[in-house]
Amino acid sequence: MSPRLLEEADSDDPILSVVNLIDVFLVIIAALLIAVANNPVNPFASDEDVTVIKNAGKPNMEIFVKEGKTMEHYTSTGDIGQGEGAKAGVAYRLKDGSMVYVPE
Numbered sequence: 198m199s200p201r202l203l204e205e206a207d208s209d210d211p212i213l214s215v216v217n218l219i220d221v222f223l224v225i226i227a228a229l230l231i232a233v234a235n236n237p238v239n240p241f242a243s244d245e246d247v248t249v250i251k252n253a254g255k256p257n258m259e260i261f262v263k264e265g266k267t268m269e270h271y272t273s274t275g276d277i278g279q280g281e282g283a284k285a286g287v288a289y290r291l292k293d294g295s296m297v298y299v300p301e
Contacts, residue, residue, distance in 0.1 A: 285300060
């Protein structure tokens with residue numbers, strides 16, 4: 198066989214397309230692993246304490262609290278709470294949107 202026929206056979210090889218697809222999937226898998234590792238609620242991450250609030254202030258609000266290796270999930274029922282107590286302080290919303298609590 199001449200070298201020219203061998204070169205043409207290599208260019209028509211379907212395995213080369215499969216190898217390129219495998220490379221693409223490896224890149225996608227690496228990107229997903231990095232995204233999971235950077236997630237603050239990742240159970241495999243360090244022992245940092247994290248609180249995530251989903252749909253804040255709405256009736257379907259959810260709170261995820263991760264303390265060390267334990268994680269708790271709280272779901273709002275939408276009911277208004279009631280009980281007895283004393284005023285503990287005042288909360289103010291500043292112009293930049295942040296909240297400041299001033300105890301009495």
